[in-house]
Amino acid sequence: MGWMITGALFEIVWAIGLKMSEGFTDPFFSVVTVISIFISFAFFTKALTVVDISTGYAIFTGIGAAGTAIAGMVLLGDAFDLKKIFFIALLLTGVLGLKLSGETAGDKKGVS
Template sequence: MPWVYLVIAGLFEVVWAFAMKQSDGFTRPGPTIVTITAMIASFALLSLSMKSLPLGTAYTIWTGIGAVGAFLVGIAMLGEAASAMRIVAALLIVAGLVLMKIATPA
């Protein structure tokens, strides 16, 4: 279950990052509420996953899901650049996440 919590926490991190961008510096109430709610959910699920996963693994994977997810949302929804170098960088992050998962005991 901790891995499920961790993946969902990472997805909530993507949600709050996107909502924060949409909040326009917390000047728009709807996206601001989504940001804060998703942050709380993300931190709560990360905390649950850390009950049994090592700190380094949980935090690395959480931030990695958030980073790559925000990168993909930025490209898909905000029209951000998808240059070859940025894509390679995201793939390297994913490779690091896979290695971290493999290196961590269940």
């Protein structure tokens, strides 16, 4: 799960970096964004060795989406309201439910 969370954290970095790079016109944030994309997917790829793709992708994108929404509100001044917080919490509850109910990649019969 550590691979997944680390990858999702870098997904948040690159998503915020896209905004901060101003259409890839700011060299610093452009480089940070591109490097974060590669790191994010490297960790996600590693996580998929122990988690099924169906569960893994949902967890990865769910954490990334929730984290990016929160980071946008905190760091970039995106609109904040309780409905958004409720639905972010609902999204994270669904991600947690998927993680708790999902099989790992090696748990299926006949797969070693």
